[in-house]
Amino acid sequence: MKWINGLITLSFLIFVSSGMAGDIKGKVKVRAARNSGNVVIYIDKVEGKVFEPAKGHSVMDQKNLEFVPHVFPVVVGTTVDFLNSDEVLHNVFSPDCPDGKFNLGTWAKGIMKSFTFNKPGISTILCNVHPEMEAYIVAVKTPYFAVSDKAGNYIIKNVPAGNYTLKVWHEKRKAKPREVAVAATGETAVDFELKR
Amino acid sequence: MKKLFLVLFTAATMGVLLWEVQSVQAFPVFARKYKTSCSTCHYAFPKLNAFGKAFKNNGFRYPAGTDEEMRKEEPVSLGSEAYKKVFPDAIWPTDIPGTPPLAFRAIGRFLKFDKNTEDGKSSFEMPHELALLFAGTFDDHISYHGEIEFEHAAEIGYDFKVQYDFSPAAHLAFGTVGLNHMMAEDLRLTANHYNIVNLRNQSGTWRIRSGAAGGIELWGAGNGPGGRGGFTYAAGVGNGQRDGENYDKNKSKDFYGRVTYKIGGLGEIGGTEGQGSSTSAFYIDNSFRIGGFAYSGTAVAYAGDDDFSVIGGDIDWWFNRLNVVAAAMQMKSTYAGFERKSFTYFSEANYVLYPWLIAYARYEFTDKNTDDNIDAQTTILPAIVAMVRANVKCSLEYKIPLDSAGKNTGGLIFQVDFGL
Known part of the structure; x- marks a missing residue:
């Protein structure tokens, strides 16, 4: 099985490094908050892929x-x-x-x-x-995440083309996950509004 | 030379206008200034924890010269830093707080007496006290604190002290001084005062709670070996007894001194050297402090002068959730041809059940005249203290006299105390 996992990872890396990846970009709005910062926007999982943490x-x-x-x-x-x-x-x-x-x-x-x-x-x-x-x-579970700035802007770079569930987390507010189709190149815009 | 000039100028210009008032050592002003919780400095206000004492010993500043970076509230400049180069051809620059350094404290009580009093068997004493507190620092070397206190309908007290902070090891203070500012009295969790601060001289004109009134005090602190524990000292002179205009009521001044040494725990002036621990909490500071104090004064009374003095010692032991404080004191009072010796002590235990709930018990012994045959007064005081919020404290205590003369003088006090 190990060689299958290795093959998948290798294919994935080739896929990403070959430019078949895009960015997810957007804006979050946190209702009834001083600003829209500190929202974590992340891809929950990539099917068949287990990511290792960064070295160090x-x-x-x-x-x-x-x-x-x-x-x-x-x-x-x-x-x-x-x-x-x-x-x-x-x-x-x-x-x-x-x-x-x-x-x-x-x-x-x-x-x-x-x-x-x-x-x-x-x-x-x-x-x-x-x-x-x-x-x-x-x-x-994935390295595809970002934290919004105070204005609510965020960008997740180099996301492999595909369909994913994009989730958000904030310490006080919530929003429903969004399904997102990431193109092989360019940007995919996804905005969120977080409420109580 | 410039520093000396500033010290003398401060000494010459700062007023010393004081009335007997229960000193308070809880200043919500600092919670705002540093945007930090009361429990950063307080075990349960007004009782200080180890860091609170280090903060005070640094002249109400963060340790190790880090105050400016820890301060969250931007001060208003009254002159740029560069003007120090121009002095004495310009006013020495300083700054003031961005918001007024004011805070409020309110205390309300429900009292239930063991015996009917003039006020009846029980009473809602609300408010018992309202106080306006102020405290802060000017530039790097001046700090101040004080309060205006309204207690009951007719009693107004005020208290103010400004000090030049040469370093944590040397502060020169002008204002309301005295032993009461550096003893457990300022830090007590109960509504009942400690017996040793309430013991009066023969003429009834002085007790430790009275302090030394307006005066000057040199005090300081330093860390012990390895940055742990350390020493504190204070020596002062004050008017002692004063009249309604705050002038000295007699020709002589009162003198006092205090020294302590702490073994283990956080350094007396803070810092983090050697302080790592596998456990921690704002109420833990495993250490042992021993101290001594003395006061000598003269008070004018109906039958002439009352020459009195006190000498005593105290310990302050912290072990995990337990804190034990004990103090003993002997008083001599010579008045109207009679010399009286008194002996008094107390011991108390505080135990943190939860960070917001403290079990408390105190035993007190007071022998007003050690040469007569009258029984000493003895009392036990169990209590429970709850910090329902970081700035709201509720306490329930029951004073139980053990001696026959004190029978029926006990009672219950429920107190709500909060600061804003």
């Missing part, structure tokens, strides 16, 4: 009593290093991580502690020393 670790910073970034999409299997950049102690814990609750303790400035997100889903990230701090790690 990703970093979520704790700087000036804030998690940076506030919303952090990663591919399932990604290890995230939590860095403390403040001259105060910080903690990282998650009460709802799909991999199970965790608490990494506290650590000093310049030091990182790591956690690997092996299951898809949303992990709320909190600091039990500073209750106002929160962030979200969104573990998804």
